[in-house]
Amino acid sequence: MTHLSPTTGIGIAVFGIGYVGAVSAACLASDGHRVVAVDTNEHKLRLLRDGISPIIEPGLDELISAGVSSGRLRATADAAEAIACSDLSLICVGTPSLPNGGLDLSHVVRVCEHIGAALPGARSFHTVLLRSTILPGTTTNVAVPALERVSGLRAGQDFGVAFCPEFLREGSAVEDYYAGPIVVGGSTDERVLAAVRAINARSQLRIRATDAGVAEMLKYASNAWHATKVVFANEMGTIAKSLGVDGRRVMQMLCEDTRLNISPAYLRPGFAFGGSCLPKDLRALLQIARQNDVSCPMLESAPVSNEMHIRRALEMVCAAGRRRVGFIGLSFKEGTDDLRESPAVDLAERLFGKGYDIRIYDANVSLGRLTGANLAAIESRIPHLAALLSDDAAEVARHGDTLVLAHHEPNGALALRSLRDDQLVIDMTCVPQTHLPASGRYTGLCW
Ligand SMILES: NC(=O)c1ccc[n+]([C@@H]2O[C@H](COP(=O)([O-])OP(=O)(O)OC[C@H]3O[C@@H](n4cnc5c(N)ncnc54)[C@H](O)[C@@H]3O)[C@@H](O)[C@H]2O)c1
Structure with missing residues (x-):
């Protein structure tokens, strides 16, 4: 040619x-x-x-x-x-x-x-x-x-x-x-x-x-992202101004953080946000914005959208039509035992409330439970879920006709290697498909 x-x-x-x-x-x-x-x-x-x-x-x-x-x-x-x-x-x-x-x-x-x-x-x-x-x-x-x-x-x-x-x-x-x-x-x-x-x-x-679909969507994702950036900067600047703070300086310094702020961090489609900081701090920021009569519709919609995402996950598990559900991961993200405002806890609680037969494995939570570090927190806040915790990832993987993959961590990944053909794994993480074992049936919340 x-x-x-x-x-x-x-x-x-x-x-x-x-x-x-x-x-x-x-x-x-x-x-x-x-x-x-x-x-x-x-x-x-x-x-x-x-x-x-x-x-x-x-x-x-x-x-x-x-x-x-x-x-x-x-x-x-x-x-x-x-x-x-x-x-x-x-x-x-x-x-x-x-x-x-x-x-x-x-x-x-x-x-x-x-x-x-x-x-x-x-x-x-x-x-x-x-x-x-x-x-x-x-x-x-x-x-x-x-x-x-x-x-x-x-x-x-x-x-x-x-x-x-x-x-x-x-x-x-x-x-x-x-x-x-x-x-x-x-x-x-x-x-x-x-x-x-x-x-x-x-x-x-x-x-x-x-493929053409990815290329077509990329253009829309790019333009939606640019529009979101403009609106975010304007809402942030307006809240800052209402507090007597220079929003230009705030955003300039925000952009100087290229590790978490201007970077791929937090930009992979996966599960909802949670934990001890993001929900709490967003609530406080929105509260003070309302107090100062600053309307921030985009920021206000962030917790609403987050809740929608948890609901989507719930609907997916329910739509699978199987009563036995295994959770790999419970804390708000991998590598921590912190259960505060964890979307996985939220999902497990909703399924528990609907009468699903649940088993849960989380390496850090189990460890915390065994060593007593997290025991009090678990028993006081989520005693109904504490009883469902297992220290054995393989046992949880065997239990679930539907498996909810909230974390991608070594023991869970190992346990998922011996799936039965009838099991469905719903991946809430954003691990590339190529990293997942071939057996069983996999579907993702965002893919
Ligand atoms: N404008 C931008 O900055 C920009 C940037 C990236 C992508 N886009 C996209 O690119 C596309 C074009 O945008 P634009 O701003 O250049 O549009 P435009 O309206 O300025 O130009 C479109 C041209 O196509 C011509 N046209 C219509 N039917 C035709 C036909 N059958 N045969 C030949 N010519 C025909 C029109 O006469 C016009 O001159 C849009 O889809 C837009 O969303 C635009």
């Missing part, structure tokens, strides 16, 4: 010359590729033909002007003509909101139909990369069927398809294009990944190959 070599230019059709498409087309032409920009808007096409950027973006006018002058960037309304001289199509059309908040996919579908109609005339194995932001499942369930239906060809066999999220930001789009945070190739097809490599030859980043 010499025409997709990262070092020589390839033919690229860019569909949609808005913020994403215009920047991509100009940068790709600047990188030496032969780019045809396709749009239904005649005015934008005219501007581009005249070497003028259809959008305001620092540095873009110069790139477009240079691209058009060099002959490497041109514009057309004719999709078939663009495909005929290209190896790769980038779909950059808009995906605006519908009145109900859903996504309007009409432009994506239409452009897939245009590309599909032209695909039989493609000069090589043609790859279609979707860059428009689309919800998980759209590539597989909407784009591919539209391309296949109109072309009469098979995706993965006659042509390639991937979703490659775009992370550029308006106002710094050209800079972001060349220094994006991550390059994702939403496909595992090597021919498609070769195309992704070809257009990202200038990036120092390794291309993350993954």
Whole structure:
């Protein structure tokens, strides 16, 4: 596939010359590729033909002007003509909101139909990369069927398809294009990944190959995370101000902690938070915010969401339809015997209340019980659960038709090695599946 070599230019059709498409087309032409920009808007096409950027973006006018002058960037309304001289199509059309908040996919579908109609005339194995932001499942369930239906060809066999999220930001789009945070190739097809490599030859980043669903969700997770950060900083700043504290300084110092604050810590989907600090401190912060008439809906929703997560876990265990439940892990997290506000205790108590036949193993809690260190706490606070504790992880693993994996710890992992085929393990942790034994049936709370 010499025409997709990262070092020589390839033919690229860019569909949609808005913020994403215009920047991509100009940068790709600047990188030496032969780019045809396709749009239904005649005015934008005219501007581009005249070497003028259809959008305001620092540095873009110069790139477009240079691209058009060099002959490497041109514009057309004719999709078939663009495909005929290209190896790769980038779909950059808009995906605006519908009145109900859903996504309007009409432009994506239409452009897939245009590309599909032209695909039989493609000069090589043609790859279609979707860059428009689309919800998980759209590539597989909407784009591919539209391309296949109109072309009469098979995706993965006659042509390639991937979703490659775009992370550029308006106002710094050209800079972001060349220094994006991550390059994702939403496909595992090597021919498609070769195309992704070809257009990202200038990036120092390794291309993350993954399936389209993960790539699609990643874009939404990223934008939701960014929105959450803004709201969190604003709520924190407002509470700080109401207390006469400089919120800018607080957040600046919060960001200086790159071990727990600005880091992957606490960002793995797993079980609910608990323990002696987070619930208590969140309650106190919310109480003082209310006292000062500061409304913090996002922060207020954190305990509500946490409770929902415990309820989801309860529903999962109940839905399994088995009365005998074994718990591996009871304290609020691994490596401690602290049971205060542990979501596992909460879950066990709710199941106990519903009459489930429960056995519990927790290395640290059992040890604490034996040595007496934690005995009083257990017997005074959760005497009904104390009677269910076992020091033998294997015995608990044998007992449960459903096993709740609240901790991933050595004795529990060992005990889970000899599961019966009829047992169901519900993993509340976020241990990668590859670390879990193959026998038995595993399902996760968040996977
Ligand atoms: N704007 C951003 O900063 C940004 C960043 C990352 C991702 N995205 C996503 O990228 C996509 C595009 O965003 P945008 O802001 O560039 O959109 P935009 O509205 O600025 O541009 C979309 C372009 O597509 C054209 N178009 C519509 N139907 C077409 C068709 N059938 N054939 C050819 N062209 C057609 C329109 O005329 C328009 O010029 C969206 O899904 C958006 O969510 C945007």
